[in-house]
Amino acid sequence: MRFAYPVGFIGWKFFARLGLPLRVRVFVMYDDEAKVFVATSDDFLPEFGLTVESDTWDGIFKEIRIALEEAEEICLGKTDDKVRLDPVLRPIHQLS
Template sequence: MNLHYRLGWPLGRFLARWGVPTTIRLDINHDEEANVFVGTSTDLPGLRVEASTYEDAAREATLRVPDLLRAAGVCRQDAPADFERSL
């Protein structure tokens, strides 16, 4: 059984620093007016991406997550940028 803890839940950042597998919820919505997909996350403040397709928005968010985690102090500056992604 593979347990994960949401980064946005209480103690999420603390547990992530100790190596507990952590998930980040990404919300992607279509902005009809601008005709773009917008990705945000309440678990990781500062994560906001815009792209022309859903897949591109998910891909762009995936690329930005490691830097935002480092900036938030959730992981070490020298931590590898590899992590699992599931949609």
């Protein structure tokens, strides 16, 4: 396991600009009623709230990547390819 600095912790934007890998916690659940996977993260709050959905497992990964690119631009401004956001997926179970 390699080190990645958590997004949302003090100084995360500074470390991002230095090129240190960043860890983003993304919670994923399956909504039985809507028949979609839903992924959320509040690590970027208050600047950016990440919520995406897709009807396939592969699709949710693509949606997460797109949302992370948007979060990078909103929270850090236009950056070079040095910033690396690594999502850590955490499954959550829907309560009945």
